[in-house]
Amino acid sequence: MPGRTRSAVERVRSAYARIAEVDRPEVWISLREERDAATEAAVVESRVAAGEPLALAGLVVAVKDNIDVAGLPTTAGSRAFAYEPQADAPAVARLRAAGAIVIGKTNLDQFATGLVGTRSPFGAVRNAWDPERISGGSSSGSAVAVALGVVDLALGTDTAGSGRVPAALNGIVGVKPTIGLIPTTGVVPACRTLDCVTVFARDLVTARSAAEIMAGPDGVDPLSRADAPAPPLDARPVVAVPTPEHLEGLAEGWADAFRGVVARLADEGVDIVEVDIAPLLEAASLLYGGAFVAERTAAVGDFIGAHRDLIGTDLDETVAGIVLAGSDARATDYFRDRERLERLGLEGRDRLGGAVALLTPTTTWHPTIAEVAADPVGANSRMGRYTNFANLLDLSALAVPAGFVGGLPFGVMLTGATFADRTLAQLAERIVAPAIDVLVVGAHLRGQPLNVQLVEAGGTFVDDVRTSADYRLYALATTPPKPGLARSSAGGAPIAGEVWRLPAAGFARFVAALPQPMGIGAVVLEDGRTVAGFLCEALALEGADDITAHGGWRAFRESLA
8 A cells, every 4th residue: 555664553553543633522433542553553463474375464443333343432423322342344345354453443424324424423523624614424434534644544434425425525535336336244233225335535545445455255245246337448438418408507617627537537548528417316315305214214213213302412313314204105115206207217227328437526515514504404405416326326435535626625526337346446547637746844844834734735644754864954044934955975863743644736736836955855764665755956055054963844843041
């Protein structure tokens, strides 16, 4: 996986340090003790040392709290509902068998009912980029834990878009597999026949690797099934996009951003066709506007009905209203809606023709927490325009980041046929350019005045590091104060810094804005890696104070206090 350089124990320690640093308590419902997770990490290291091939060795994982993890309660977002599972869900067990370490359970829209991330007695989960805005749901905590760099990957679930909308709003990858590829044994159902276990990660390789590891029947879930992969992509694949009327009502700047992604795919050799997706959008309306909502009632309706006194406290009022409303659906309504869905699905597939995927924005807007509070149902309904039909029609989907608009992430989604999961990943590679790791040692460090420039470029913190002992650090006479890093043939000392990961487009913007005498060059780290990093022109170092002995910019600044 990209960026895996630390030992499993070191990675676990850094995850808990990051939890304290970001101070987002609403992300978590329960956390393991750090010493317990570190002990498990040490076992992983021993297995690797013994020659055991572990594909996810040392990666840190968060799990949505409607998925069982042995030793931690499963709440599904309700304290009254909580129970103690006796075993890991198969999805979790398979990750752990591959060397991943679970550190905790994450907050969610209660009973996985919502796309906003605010419907929880454990608190609204704030967006990773703007705490005034929603994180998206229902897999809210999992997405934010990944986006903030606390964990390497996280599990969510998806019925209406809960594994895709939070990915888009937090600038990460969200894999929604074909229904049944990953068993849902040990998952509290929202709609049992439509639910999927999903994966969040900051890069496509990690997300897809985890999905592959978790896939395969478990002999318990009657809906689990073996993969039947779609054929490889043609040399010039065809991708459908919505006709203009179905892109109306997007957040400001998103339509232009979407057209940019379409143009980039066309430049990559993809044939683009416009398609009227009205039948698919009509099918999407059936998820909550038809009898299918009764499956939510079948899942947790009895529990909510028996605990009506908790509505408004431990039970979210909006969620309770949605779940209990399914009691009004009749069997005849279900069969009529089922036939309508099948006909709409057939028409939608016919319109897509020979396209291997449908490309859309993942969602339509990014509201504030206050906007959702003012209109809980209406605001949520807008979120699922492009996501609600996928599981109803047994389709695969993949959400990927596609840049920033107004300083906030913008994401797109590829939706494909049943078992087209790998095909979608191949297409997504043409959208998501490789990320670039950059070393910073001064004013761009976390907490320093220019760190915002990295964040605005889409950067995410990766690791605290030190250079090799071949570098010297100088204090430059600049405003704000900045250091200059230079490699010295006479030797130097390890200099403390941070590695940040930027998308290619963000890296280009960041480098273009660098003022003299700063530049980007190759920097060798203490562990032998070479990354891009800030270096200073030699001319600017003449007369500058050599502060190498302090070992880093923060230590030097602290010495002045």
